[in-house]
Amino acid sequence: xxxxxxxxxxxxxxxxxxxxxxxxxxxxxxxxxxxxxxxxxxxxxxxxxxxxxxxxxxxxxxxxxxxxxxxxxxxxxxxxxxxxxxxxxxxxxxxxxxxxxxxxxxxxxxxxxxxxxxxxxxxxxxxxxxxxxxxxxxxxxxxxxxxxxxxxxxxxxxxxxxxxxxxxxxxxxxxxxxxxxxxxxxxxxxxxxxxxxxxxxxxxxxxxxxxxxxxxxxxxxxxxxxxxxxxxxxxxxxxxxxxxxxxxxxxxxxxxxxxxxxxxxxxxxxxxxxxxxxxxxxxxxxxxxxxxxxxxxxxxxxxxxxxxxxxxxxxxxxxxxxxxxxxxxxxxxxxxxxxxxxxxxxxxxxxxxxxxxxxxxxxxxxxxxxxxxxxxxxxxxxxxxxxxxxxxxxxxxxxxxxxxxxxxxxxxxxxxxxxxxxx
Amino acid sequence: xxxxxxxxxxxxxxxxxxxxxxxxxxxxxxxxxxxxxxxxxxxxxxxxxxxxxxxxxxxxxxxxxxxxxxxxxxxxxxxxxxxxxxxxxxxxxxxxxxxxxxxxxxxxxxxxxxxxxxxxxxxxxxxxxxxxxxxxxxx
Numbered sequence: 001x002x003x004x005x006x007x008x009x010x011x012x013x014x015x016x017x018x019x020x021x022x023x024x025x026x027x028x029x030x031x032x033x034x035x036x037x038x039x040x041x042x043x044x045x046x047x048x049x050x051x052x053x054x055x056x057x058x059x060x061x062x063x064x065x066x067x068x069x070x071x072x073x074x075x076x077x078x079x080x081x082x083x084x085x086x087x088x089x090x091x092x093x094x095x096x097x098x099x100x101x102x103x104x105x106x107x108x109x110x111x112x113x114x115x116x117x118x119x120x121x122x123x124x125x126x127x128x129x130x131x132x133x134x135x136x137x138x139x140x141x142x143x144x145x146x147x148x149x150x151x152x153x154x155x156x157x158x159x160x161x162x163x164x165x166x167x168x169x170x171x172x173x174x175x176x177x178x179x180x181x182x183x184x185x186x187x188x189x190x191x192x193x194x195x196x197x198x199x200x201x202x203x204x205x206x207x208x209x210x211x212x213x214x215x216x217x218x219x220x221x222x223x224x225x226x227x228x229x230x231x232x233x234x235x236x237x238x239x240x241x242x243x244x245x246x247x248x249x250x251x252x253x254x255x256x257x258x259x260x261x262x263x264x265x266x267x268x269x270x271x272x273x274x275x276x277x278x279x280x281x282x283x284x285x286x287x288x289x290x291x292x293x294x295x296x297x298x299x300x301x302x303x304x305x306x307x308x309x310x311x312x313x314x315x316x317x318x319x320x321x322x323x324x325x326x327x328x329x330x331x332x333x334x335x336x337x338x339x340x341x342x343x344x345x346x347x348x349x350x351x352x353x354x355x356x357x358x359x360x361x362x363x364x365x366x367x368x369x370x371x372x373x374x375x376x377x378x379x380x381x382x383x384x385x386x387x388x389x390x391x392x393x394x395x396x397x398x399x400x401x402x403x404x405x406x407x408x409x410x411x412x413x414x415x416x417x418x419x420x421x422x423x
Numbered sequence: 424x425x426x427x428x429x430x431x432x433x434x435x436x437x438x439x440x441x442x443x444x445x446x447x448x449x450x451x452x453x454x455x456x457x458x459x460x461x462x463x464x465x466x467x468x469x470x471x472x473x474x475x476x477x478x479x480x481x482x483x484x485x486x487x488x489x490x491x492x493x494x495x496x497x498x499x500x501x502x503x504x505x506x507x508x509x510x511x512x513x514x515x516x517x518x519x520x521x522x523x524x525x526x527x528x529x530x531x532x533x534x535x536x537x538x539x540x541x542x543x544x545x546x547x548x549x550x551x552x553x554x555x556x557x558x559x560x561x562x
Binding site for chain 2: 038039040041043044047053054055058066067068069070223225226227231265303343348349355356362
């Protein structure tokens, strides 16, 4: 019986894949706003959406401009409305195991409907704006929303130094919460608030709503014109701490700096430092009960043929003193260490595999927590592009160990299925 | 063996088993049909044609092919196969006008390049004008 079911499943999957391959258009019929504006295909900037390749990172830092363009447009002169839409449907399955495990959960939902807008504005491209408005979890949410003044110094269109203000992703240029191909969050974001912002506490199991810091940043890049040359990216800024209570948010700004270098077009190394500010009511000697927490991390990425391998080490210091000797249970007050490794396989020019239509990946993410059980997540994913901007994605998630950022402490496994369409 | 050990084993095997040299993808530019290969450019490279083609090249081609035609535009950083160097005189002499026209019209190998076809967006005269302009880089 089981072998018949397996055979039926294989036949059904093969038939659906064959049908999808036959009916799928070979060229992009509907492509998002940046692609429409620039005339370039999605894969010019993305290795796999939403992960940016070197060209995409240059384009983003440069205020959504290619230096060769030389001339940009006022909004009323643009050939295309700089707005895209995204619809994401998700199927979820979760099952805990061990003592005290609850029943299994299964659910199908419209995960997110979003409008995304972005463009350089003005004939000299001096200003760039980007914003995301989404409907998820029953609420309208503002995602990233920022403005950037380009080319404060240096040649026009090269983004040597820019000033950015608003709500955005503070992370490494090549490794950030907004560039996750595997949708499972990183511990370095969810528990530590390094690769992007943490939520305000509680479970962040759902990935529908994303979190960002509000801040001011000076950023820039020096891009090699030669193939295989060296590209530098840098950013320094101040942000409004996400988990800070009270009303005087601007009185206790967080600070951050990041730097990354890319060489030989396949190796990238980066480092990030954040000084977050958290409530520390346990220490009565600190004014207004606030305390700085140092966080830092290093990461590297290597591109080998169709493989992209990324590894990182991130660390968040705990509070150095706790007043009465009691350690608070808040995750951001514990000392945390995180190791992660991820591999993506994106076939191109490989016999018997559909080129630019398939992405496979896996990630191992481990966190050690002061005075709490360590925790690991292993995730495997597969993606199939029905069209250049429409894909199906499946993820298998295994969680071993302790509670992190409000998620249950029990071992568990889960499955996710996504249908994502961008227009 | 724990899940973590399996993961590291898979990661190590993948990285060890994929030598860096394996990234060099061969150029497999499609060859135009015979009737195109024998075609001569019917549009003369007048100043007016070159001026119009230069504007077209700047807006549509320079991001990959480079402002000076050397194939090192800003959008080529992650391309497995880089665009050809139009400033290489001997290389360009070996490529017939009809081959260039056919690639501009129909695109190159979609599996390994980003070069798409422009026959629905540009007129034949515009495409031949672009060939006049491309050839001016090597002069």
